[in-house]
Amino acid sequence: MRKIYIFDTTLRDGEQSPGVNLNTREKVEIAHQLEKLGVDRMEAGFPAASPGDLAAVNAVARAVKNASVVGLSRSRESDIDAVREALKGAADPRLHVFLATSPIHRKYKLKMEKHQVLEAAQSAIRYAKKYFSQIEFSLEDAGRTEADFRAEMVAMAVREGACVVNIPDTVGYLNPAEYGAIFKHLKETVPGIEKVQLSAHCHDDLGMATANTLAAILNGADQIEGTINGIGERAGNTAIEEIALALETRADFFGAKTGLTLGEIARTSRLVSKLTGMPVPGNKAIVGANAFAHESGIHQDGMLKEKTTYEIMSPETVGFKESKLVLGKHSGRHAFREQLLELGYTLEDEQLNEAFAKFKDLADKKKEITDDDLLALIEERLPDAPEKYSLESLSFSFATQAAPTASVSITVAGEGSRTAEASGNGTVDSIYNAIDQASGEDVTLVDYAIQAVTLGKDALGEVHVTLRQGETEVRGRGVSTDVLEASARAYIDALNRLAENRRMPSGRKGAEKVW
Ligand code: KIV
Ligand code: ZN
DSSP states (O other), X not given: OEEOEEEEOTTTTGGGSTTOOOOHHHHHHHHHHHHHHTOSEEEEEOXXXXXXXXXXXXXXXXHOOSSEEEEEEESSHHHHHHHHHHTXXXXXXXXXXXXXXXXXXXXXXXXXXXXXXXXXXXXXXXXXXXXXXXXXXXXXXXXXXXXXXXXXXXXXXXXHTOSEEEEEEXXXXXXXXXXXXXXXXXXXXXXXXXXXXXXXXXXXXXXXXXXXXXXXXXXXXXXXXXXXXXXXXXXXXXXXXXXXXXXXXXXXXXXXXOOOOGGGHHHHHHHHHHHHTOOOOTTOTTTSTTTTOOOSHHHHHHHHHOGXXXXXXXXXXGTXXXXXXXXXTTOXXXXXXXXXXXXXXXXXXXXXXXXXXXXXXXXXXXXXEEHHHHHHHHOXXXXXXXXXXXXXXXXXXXXXXXXXXXXXXXXETTTEEEEEEEEOSSHXXXXXXXXXXXXXXXXXXXXXXXXXXXSSTTOOEEEEEEEEETTEEEEEEEEEXXXXXXXXXXXXXXXXXXXXXXXXXXXXXXXXXXX
């Protein structure tokens, strides 16, 4: 079996999803889980973009011991220096330097001729070689680059000593036949190509990212790049879990495998979804809630007779377990800690105390607490600094014939308590109007979604919101047995992210406007 190296870019390309702003603690938490999953390389961010991004990449670099940590850089010395700084303390540092090569990018974005692009990339790799032994070079928009110029750029990167050359389909334009042919052509024509690993990096604009990546593997790609849950700019990136399971399930056809611990996939997917605030669609391959559900009578009958009639892989392979009834009102701290350990969470004393208090609170309202409830409780946001706003109390009135009203009290860090009352065209609207007044924040609600964490009337409700303020979009999440309280918590979570962003702007999305 050929080994396919996994380059995870959830923390860089994935974080470019609209509204996603991971802070340093959240990046480190995800990085630890990616380590458990067994990715070979993880791209932690774009250090030149902002001091915040540099600090976050550095925190990941210092925390991760069992994977290569990668920093992204444009083909400029100052960017490469920022990656050097950010990767100080990394066990296995790696630079990822890129430059666009397609005619469209050369003409409109770079305003450069072919030879200038070649020279700029060459001098960036030469400069980087002084400081990094592991360099990946990416030809941005390689998919729409002329075949001969693409091969010339790859040959240059090989000569200059890059160890991985990446061929991104940046805009998700290609189909599997075309993308696979590019790898075949490079393998057959570029002198010295056997000295480097070729990497596939696909975007999902036409829904072909997974198929294109698999075509690249069939045609000689050694590394694939992607994100957990397929998150990323626009329609997202290749979903790593889809590639891993395609190779596992059809090893007979692909003859290739990843080194991933497949049983960690469900947990990783869940963590990324919680911390990015991006819910996983129910029908998402491998990690969606319905990915292993069988609804029709004929399917259920087949499953009861023989699972392989309708199941090509088992939910257990990716770490899905039946949500068990685990704890109740009388369960103690010890049982609580043991159950979290079983779910893969080791909490420090202070975190454990906080989580236990929340658990006791929940146990007063909900008789039976399952694994899923516990996960929903503890996978709360991890702020880098004390939060600006917290919910003190909430009350509301609703009658079918009158406008709903809400009264909300919040604590504003450093200032104390503020209360406001407001009405609205629905109870959630009145709560949000009251929070706007109490906080003084001017925001637009872009999206609101609600789902139940478990079955039953006393299920925990989970609310996701997206808020916009000026150019910034953020997501927030709230969990409670009461959906209106969950709605308020999600809104306040998003306001805290806005406040955090103002304090420590990630600035990355803006910085990328300059090549
Ligand atoms: O999609 C792309 O081209 C990228 C590069 C920076 C590798 O993300
Ligand atoms: Zn990309």
